[in-house]
Structures are given as C-alpha cells and as structure tokens.
Amino acid sequence: MRTLRVGQTLSLRYRPRALVAAAGCLLVALAAGVVTIGSGDYPMSPAEVLTTLTGGGTPSQDFIVNELRLPRVLAALLVGASLGLAGAVFQSVVRNPLGSPDMLGLTQGASTGALIVVLAGGGSAALAGGAVAGGLLTGLLIYVLARRRGLHGFRLILVGIGVMAMLTGVNNYLLTRGKLMEASRAILWMTGSLDGRGWPELTPLLIALAILGPVIVIGFGRGLLMTEMGDDAARSLGVAVERSRTVLLGSAVVLVSFAAACAGPVSFVALTAPQLAKRLTRAPGPNLMPAACMGATLLVLADWVAQNLFAERQLAVGVVTGLLGGGYLVWLLATQRKAGRI
Amino acid sequence: MRAHATVDIEDGEDGHAEDGAERMTQGTHDASTAAAGATRLRGEGLTLSYDRRTIAENLTVAIPDRSFTVIIGPNACGKSTLLRALSRMLKPAAGSVLLDGRDISSLNAKQVARTLGLLPQSSTAPEGISVSELVSRGRYPHQGLLRQWSREDERVVAESMASTGVAELADRSVDELSGGQRQRVWIAMALAQQTPLLLLDEPTTYLDLAHQIDVLDLCARLHEEEGRTLVAVLHDLNHAARYATHLIAMRDGRVVSSGPPAEVVTAELVEEVFGLPCRVIGDPETGTPLVVPAARRHARKPPAVKSAS
Incomplete structure (x- = not known):
C-alpha cells in the first residue's frame, strides 16, 4: 500500500x-486491438493502423479502420470491461466466485428478450432493445424473488440458478417455434458475436458504462470493500449496506444487459475476469478496476483468436470465451475442491 | 465510577400482570433515574423481533456513560438481540434507540459510526488480508473519497494495533492467526474507529480460558484508561461479575435486574434468571461475586463394593 x-x-x-496489473491489462488490450484492426482481408501493419487512427491514412484506409474495424474493437473493449466490472460486483456481493451474471440467468433473460424480437421479425435495433429489456426484467424478477430481509448471497444464487433454468427452457421453446432463417439468426446472436458491430450498437453501452462505471467504482467501491467483512461489520462502519447493494446490483444488471444488447450473451467473461484480476493483483476485495481492464483484455484477445484461428472461417467470439471460460471454470472447481471450499 | 440502575420495564396499559413477580426485583429505579447521570445510549419501549418472532416487548434500557456494562442471561433471553438493536443492526418494530437524545435510525450512518462501534459476533476477514490492512478498515467512517489515508488515520491505526498487542503481527495475513490473535485484531479494528461507545457481541466466544481473560483484561483497560463506554454480551456470569461496572440481567426478553454486580449477582437472582441453584461467594482475587453452582442434590453414591465371592 x-x-x-x-x-x-x-x-x-x-x-x-x-x-x-490494471495498466498492464489495458496495454495488452490496446496492443491486441491494434493488431486486430490490422488483420483481415486488407492487412495493415500496426504502424499503419496507428497513423490511420490518428488521422494520417489514405481515405480507403480511413474507411476500413475508423468505420469498419475500430467499432468492433471498441465494442470488444467496452463489452469486456462491462462484463468484468459487473462480474466483480456480483461475485463480491454474493461472496462466491460462481455468482456471475451468466450463472444467475441474466444473460439468458437478455436472450429471451432478443429471441422474442427476432421471432416477431424485428430489426437489429429492436433486437438490442429486446435484449436490454429482457436482462432488466430478469434482474427485477430475481430481485423480487430473492429479496426477503435484504439481498443475501446464497438465496440470490439459488434463485438465480432457478431463473436461469426456467429461461433456458423458454429460450429452447422459442427457438423451436421459429422459422429456419429466424432461428439460425437467433442462434448466431445467442453465441455472442462482434461481427459487423458499428457505432449504433456501441453507443448505448458506451453511455451506460460512462455513467455506471464511476457510480460503481467511485461511488460504492469503498463500501463494497467493507461489506466483504460481513453485513454487521460494514454497517457498524457506517456503510448503508442495503442501499449500496441495491444500487450496485442494479448497475451491474444494466451493464450486463447493455453488453448483451451489443454483442449477444458472451459467456464466461464476467465469471473469469474478476478471478484472474484477483490472482494478478493479489489484493483482497472485489478489485473492480483491474477486473474491468481484465475483461476488456480477455474479450479483445478472444475476438482476435476468433477471427484468426481458422484462416478461411471466422468463429463467433462467444465460442472462444465459452471454450476458455469453461476450461477455467473446471479448473476453478478442481482447485477449490482441493482447498476444501467446495 | 459506578452508575446506578436506570433499567426498568414499563408495562403498558395492555398489562403484563403476570410479570409482576419479575418486576419486584428491579429495585431502585425511582431513586436512581435521577442519580444515573448522563446516558448517551438508551433504548425506549423497544419491541424487538425477527420476522414474526417477537424476542422482547416494551424494553427500556439505558447504558450509563463511561461504564463497562455487561448484559447477561440464559440462551435465547434476547441479550444479543438487544445489543443488535442498540448498535442499529436490528431495527426495532416499536420504540426507538436514542443516541445523544436522537433516534439512531434518523442519524447519518457515518456520523453514528464515529460515535458508536460494534464488534459483531462473526465477521469474515477477506482472504489474504493483512492485519494492518484489516485494522485500517476501522478508519472508514473517518475517511472520504479524497481523504483515504490521512496522517491521523495512520497514527490511530498504529496506536490501536499497539494497544491490543498486535503491532508485531502487522504484516501477517489474518488467515494464519490463532483465534485469540484474530479476536485482538478485530478489537483493534473497532478501536481504530475511535468511538466513545463500543459494543461487543460475545467477544470471548470460541476462545480458550486464557484468551478469554486476555480479551476481557484488554476491554477493562480500554474502559479504565481511555474512558470509553463498553457494552458487552457475555455468557460467563463470573467473568461478567468480575469485569462489569454495570450489569443488566435479562430473561425472556425482559430486564430482570440491573446495577452494580455486587447488588445484582445474588443467589436468588441467579436461580430466578438461569434456573440454577447456587451459592454466591466473594471472588478470592477481586472480591466480586463468584457464582458456585450447587452440587447435584441426589449425587450418585459410589457403587457399593461387592465383596468378592
């Protein structure tokens, strides 16, 4: 200290x-972003990318970098940061590394909202709206169901898992009802993909993160640190525990919903980023900023892998995060089992 | 200084006539209310309940300033619940807890945290946190976004660690400490909060006898040397009698008696409150009351030795 x-x-x-650790993550994320922008059907060197980003490229380079590829990288950064931050909040509040938004049904809820819009034939803007609405309504549902004498760790997880199971069923049902075209579009969206993301998809998330990021980190971050010692300890130190918890979870739900609206339900970033950040910083507490930076790094890297792993065919970024995150989850469970905690 | 009893039960019009017997033991409340002097912390007409289960009704207590008040009573008598209400962890269903004459729930949370500290029965040390960092969290109510670690904070944390004897553990991880050391660290954190009033919920539970005495000696020293008002819930009646300057004895959600240990701890009271026949003698070390439970009345006679046949 x-x-x-x-x-x-x-x-x-x-x-x-x-x-x-946070600065390092951010640096890696930015470097990977520059490399990602440079790769594709029209390859560019990092130097060319940087010149173009600062306004020194040819008109065609300018179009490719600033209109086509930059928004996608920015989307990866913002979605990753939002998920990392939201995941850190959730894990800290429920005091469990498994208490991430994907485990509690929030991403499934966003999918339900998006699916309904897709099946109704809505466009991409409506789809984003559906995802946000679905995520927020699911958050509200979990809140109402789990709230008895305050929000508590275990109850929140159990209710969330129940809601997740229900919504997964609903989503599968909706998929079987759809026509082939709609269903395949919906499935692509549900994998989580950054393909073709531009400024219109990006802006709402940017605004949400610009407002809620400071609310979470600056406004309630120190209180959250105290709450990890137990509600009584935090309350006796003057933290308004219930209010702070409600604001924090609410903000995290909004971030997850907007992230899903932008890139679909990208799996496991919210689960892994805070844990990896914690292992890097070796600091107790939720590590909010490092988790956000780590999330951004993970998603940019995953997107680069998704675009470049197979030369002829791009993967959806959600496939990569799913594979990596799933592996991480297994590792987490295995080591915690050894430590006797699960 | 020994403050007088200011505890009583005010039965409302709805009448708890059947409680009359218990009221008889309250003693001197008329005379002593005036003599009690200042009390910064008091509960008036408290009804305390968890969900639907009512623990106590119409409970009125006052904590004499600069006392070491100990709340005693059998399991489930409501003593921890009362402490939780006094420390605003539990919102009373009726009545109010007054701090400096104002309803504690109406006060700013951080402001209260600078006046009244609590050592909860169970707190979790975050994984891998060091002793000095945990203790420094006690400074939270004195800090702000731009004032995260003033020289004052640094000084108070160092003093708190020194006075609880954990200064040499400062860089150790709390996870590695023994139960007794850990309890000292939590007390150091509560001290760093620098509150004139400090409430402790069963601070000696799970500690062995030597560490229990160690913690209680520390509490007594804080009370005597720093003039803090301490309120603790203790299980051990003899510890309570030895260390408290003011006792509150509870049973079934009611205050049965309160006052200096010498007046409160009598054989009759112990039998009434705990249902335990006993003798009360003078503690050979301190002269305070010492409760000696009665021997079993029908102690088994040693089995008659059968003559070998």
Whole structure:
C-alpha cells in the first residue's frame, strides 16, 4: 500500500501492484486491438493502423479502420470491461466466485428478450432493445424473488440458478417455434458475436458504462470493500449496506444487459475476469478496476483468436470465451475442491 | 465510577400482570433515574423481533456513560438481540434507540459510526488480508473519497494495533492467526474507529480460558484508561461479575435486574434468571461475586463394593 498526500485534505491510497496489473491489462488490450484492426482481408501493419487512427491514412484506409474495424474493437473493449466490472460486483456481493451474471440467468433473460424480437421479425435495433429489456426484467424478477430481509448471497444464487433454468427452457421453446432463417439468426446472436458491430450498437453501452462505471467504482467501491467483512461489520462502519447493494446490483444488471444488447450473451467473461484480476493483483476485495481492464483484455484477445484461428472461417467470439471460460471454470472447481471450499 | 440502575420495564396499559413477580426485583429505579447521570445510549419501549418472532416487548434500557456494562442471561433471553438493536443492526418494530437524545435510525450512518462501534459476533476477514490492512478498515467512517489515508488515520491505526498487542503481527495475513490473535485484531479494528461507545457481541466466544481473560483484561483497560463506554454480551456470569461496572440481567426478553454486580449477582437472582441453584461467594482475587453452582442434590453414591465371592 502506498499513499499519495497533497496537503491536509487530499490523501489517496493505492496498491502499486494492482495499478501495474490494471495498466498492464489495458496495454495488452490496446496492443491486441491494434493488431486486430490490422488483420483481415486488407492487412495493415500496426504502424499503419496507428497513423490511420490518428488521422494520417489514405481515405480507403480511413474507411476500413475508423468505420469498419475500430467499432468492433471498441465494442470488444467496452463489452469486456462491462462484463468484468459487473462480474466483480456480483461475485463480491454474493461472496462466491460462481455468482456471475451468466450463472444467475441474466444473460439468458437478455436472450429471451432478443429471441422474442427476432421471432416477431424485428430489426437489429429492436433486437438490442429486446435484449436490454429482457436482462432488466430478469434482474427485477430475481430481485423480487430473492429479496426477503435484504439481498443475501446464497438465496440470490439459488434463485438465480432457478431463473436461469426456467429461461433456458423458454429460450429452447422459442427457438423451436421459429422459422429456419429466424432461428439460425437467433442462434448466431445467442453465441455472442462482434461481427459487423458499428457505432449504433456501441453507443448505448458506451453511455451506460460512462455513467455506471464511476457510480460503481467511485461511488460504492469503498463500501463494497467493507461489506466483504460481513453485513454487521460494514454497517457498524457506517456503510448503508442495503442501499449500496441495491444500487450496485442494479448497475451491474444494466451493464450486463447493455453488453448483451451489443454483442449477444458472451459467456464466461464476467465469471473469469474478476478471478484472474484477483490472482494478478493479489489484493483482497472485489478489485473492480483491474477486473474491468481484465475483461476488456480477455474479450479483445478472444475476438482476435476468433477471427484468426481458422484462416478461411471466422468463429463467433462467444465460442472462444465459452471454450476458455469453461476450461477455467473446471479448473476453478478442481482447485477449490482441493482447498476444501467446495 | 459506578452508575446506578436506570433499567426498568414499563408495562403498558395492555398489562403484563403476570410479570409482576419479575418486576419486584428491579429495585431502585425511582431513586436512581435521577442519580444515573448522563446516558448517551438508551433504548425506549423497544419491541424487538425477527420476522414474526417477537424476542422482547416494551424494553427500556439505558447504558450509563463511561461504564463497562455487561448484559447477561440464559440462551435465547434476547441479550444479543438487544445489543443488535442498540448498535442499529436490528431495527426495532416499536420504540426507538436514542443516541445523544436522537433516534439512531434518523442519524447519518457515518456520523453514528464515529460515535458508536460494534464488534459483531462473526465477521469474515477477506482472504489474504493483512492485519494492518484489516485494522485500517476501522478508519472508514473517518475517511472520504479524497481523504483515504490521512496522517491521523495512520497514527490511530498504529496506536490501536499497539494497544491490543498486535503491532508485531502487522504484516501477517489474518488467515494464519490463532483465534485469540484474530479476536485482538478485530478489537483493534473497532478501536481504530475511535468511538466513545463500543459494543461487543460475545467477544470471548470460541476462545480458550486464557484468551478469554486476555480479551476481557484488554476491554477493562480500554474502559479504565481511555474512558470509553463498553457494552458487552457475555455468557460467563463470573467473568461478567468480575469485569462489569454495570450489569443488566435479562430473561425472556425482559430486564430482570440491573446495577452494580455486587447488588445484582445474588443467589436468588441467579436461580430466578438461569434456573440454577447456587451459592454466591466473594471472588478470592477481586472480591466480586463468584457464582458456585450447587452440587447435584441426589449425587450418585459410589457403587457399593461387592465383596468378592
């Protein structure tokens, strides 16, 4: 722990290691982003990409980089950061590394909303709206069902798993009802993909993250740190536990819903990013900023893998995160079993 | 300083006539209310319940300033519930807890946290946290977004660790500590909060006898040297009698008696509150009351030795 003091009024406390970890993640993410922008049918060197990004490219380069490829990388960064942050909040509040939005039915809820729109023949803007509405309604449902004498870890997880099971059933039913074209479009969306994402898909998430990111990290982050010692301990330190928990979970649900609206339900980033960040920083607590940076890195890297793993055929990014995240989950369960915690 | 009893039960008009017998033991409340002096923390007409289960009704207590008050009573008598209400962990269904004359639930949470601290019965140390970091979390109510770690914070945390004897453990991980050491660390965190009032919920549970005494000695020292008002829930009647300056004895959600240990701890009261026949003698170390449970009345006679046939 280091302290930065300016006069009597300003004193900031930080961990050099956490700071380096977050900055390192961000640097890797940006570097991978530049490489991703440079790869494709019209390859460009990182130097060319950087020149074009700063406005020095030819008109065709400018179009390819700033109109076609940059939004996709930005979408990966923002979706990853949102999922990492939301995952860190969820895991901290329910005090369980498995308490991530994909495990609690939120992403399934977003899928349900999107599916209904697809089957009704709605366009991509309506689909995004459907996903947001689905995620938010699911969050509300879990909140109402789990809220008895306050939101609590285990009850929230159990209710969430139940809701997830129900919604998975609903989603499968909806898919069987759809026509072939609609169903395959829906399935592609449900895998989670950044293909063809442009500014219109990106902007709502950007706004949500710009508002809720500071609310979570600056507004309630320190209180969340206290809550990890138990509700009584936090309350006796002057944290408004219930209010802070409601705001935090609400913000996380909004972020997950908007992320799903942008890229579909990308799996496992919200689960893995906070855990990986924690192992990097070795700091107790939710590690909110490092988790967000780690999420961004994971998704940009996964998207690069998805685009380049097979030369002739692109994968959806959700396939990559699913494979990696699933493997990570198995590892997590295996090591925690050894440690006697599960 | 020994403050007088200011505890009583105010039975409402709806009348708990059947409780009359218990009221008789309350003693001197008329005379002592005036003499009690200042009380910063008090509960008035408290009805305490979890969901539908009512633990206590119409409970009125006052914590004398600068006392070491200990709440005693049998299991499920409501003593921890009362402490939770006084520390605003539990919102009373009726009545109110007053801190400096104002309803505690109406006060700013951080402001209360600078006046009244609580050592909860169970807290979780975050994985891998160091002793000094855990103790420094006690400074939370004194900090802000731009004032995260002032020199004052640093000084108070160092002092709190020194006075609880955990300074040399500062860089150790809390996970590695023994139960007794860990309890000292939690107390250090509560001290770092620098509250004139400190509430402790069964601070000696799960500790062996030596560590129990260790923690209680520490509490007594905080009370005597720093003039803090301490309120603790204890299970061990003899510990309570030895360390408290003011006792509150509860049974079935009611205060049965309160006052200095020498007045409260009598054989009759122990029998009434705990249902335990006993003798009360003077503690050979401190002269405070010492409860000696009565021997079994029908103790088994040693089996007659059969003569070998």
